[in-house]
Amino acid sequence: MDLLRVSAQSNPKSLAGALAAVLRERGTAEMQAVGAGAVNQAVKAIAIARGFVAPNGIDLVVVPAFAEISIDGEERTAIRFSVGPR
Amino acid sequence: MDLLRVSAQSNPKSLAGALAAVLRERGTAEMQAVGAGAVNQAVKAIAIARGFVAPNGIDLVVVPAFAEISIDGEERTAIRFSVGPR
Numbered sequence: 001m002d003l004l005r006v007s008a009q010s011n012p013k014s015l016a017g018a019l020a021a022v023l024r025e026r027g028t029a030e031m032q033a034v035g036a037g038a039v040n041q042a043v044k045a046i047a048i049a050r051g052f053v054a055p056n057g058i059d060l061v062v063v064p065a066f067a068e069i070s071i072d073g074e075e076r077t078a079i080r081f082s083v084g085p086r
Numbered sequence: 087m088d089l090l091r092v093s094a095q096s097n098p099k100s101l102a103g104a105l106a107a108v109l110r111e112r113g114t115a116e117m118q119a120v121g122a123g124a125v126n127q128a129v130k131a132i133a134i135a136r137g138f139v140a141p142n143g144i145d146l147v148v149v150p151a152f153a154e155i156s157i158d159g160e161e162r163t164a165i166r167f168s169v170g171p172r
Contacts, residue, residue, distance in 0.1 A: 008122075036094075039129050040122035043165055047150045061147035061172065064133045079129055086147065086172060 003030050006045070008037025015041065016048035019083060023053055023060070028084035032067065039079050046083060059086045089116050092131070094123025101127065102134035105169060109139055109146070114170035118153065125165050132169060145172045 004018060015031075022029040033042040050060045063082040068075060090104060101117075108115040119128040136146045149168040154161060 036122045036126035040125045040165075043125050043129065043150045044152075047152055047165070050149070050151070059149075061149055063136070063145075063147055064129050065136070066130075066133055079126075079133070 002026075003032050006031055006033040006038045006042040008035060008041060010038070010041045010045070012041050012044035012048055015045035016052060019045055019049040020052035023049070023058065023083065024056070028082065031081040031083065032069070032078050033081070034069070034071065034076050034078045042079070042081055046081065049083070060084070061086045088112075089118050092117055092119040092124045092128040094121060094127060096124070096127045096131070098127050098130035098134055101131035102138060105131055105135040106138035109135070109144065109169065110142070114168065117167040117169065118155075118164050119167070120155070120157065120162050120164045128165070128167055132167065135169070146170070147172045 019029050031042050033039045046062055053060055065080045067078045067080045069078045088108060105115050117128050119125045132148055139146055151166045153164045153166045155164045
């Protein structure tokens with residue numbers, strides 16, 4: 001499965017473009033963010049991507065969920081964003 | 087309109103409880119967050135609230151959007167979360 005990994009340094013507009021591309025191809029997309037900075041960029045990207053896909057008649061909605069992941073052997077809690085049409 | 091204002095110090099579980107209460111009463115809810123820390127707490131609250139309302143048959147989804155607001159006379163960009171059933 002394709003997973004868009006978001007960092008605090010991710011550019012929201014570029015991320016929104018990548019998100020829109022995945023959405024147009026597959027209908028839904030998954031993003032993962034660890035930490036407040038990354039979550040913030042992910043949310044901005046989704047807000048921007050809504051405008052990118054709205055002309056295609058897609059009313060984008062998000063479902064956020066917690067995900068336990070391992071980074072360098074350390075347990076971390078990530079936020080997973082399932083993005084798709086309402 | 088009731089608007090749940092989220093700060094970086096907001097407790098996600100308490101916020102989720104408040105969100106679930108508004109959702110049960112009105113069907114939809116609006117949250118506003120300024121800054122990465124606040125956005126992160128808002129997203130966590132939504133993920134937790136999904137579990138609170140799922141037993142009521144509600145599949146909660148979110149629409150994030152930018153909002154220009156004024157704080158102490160300064161222009162800031164907030165994130166508005168429209169939360170409601172799919």
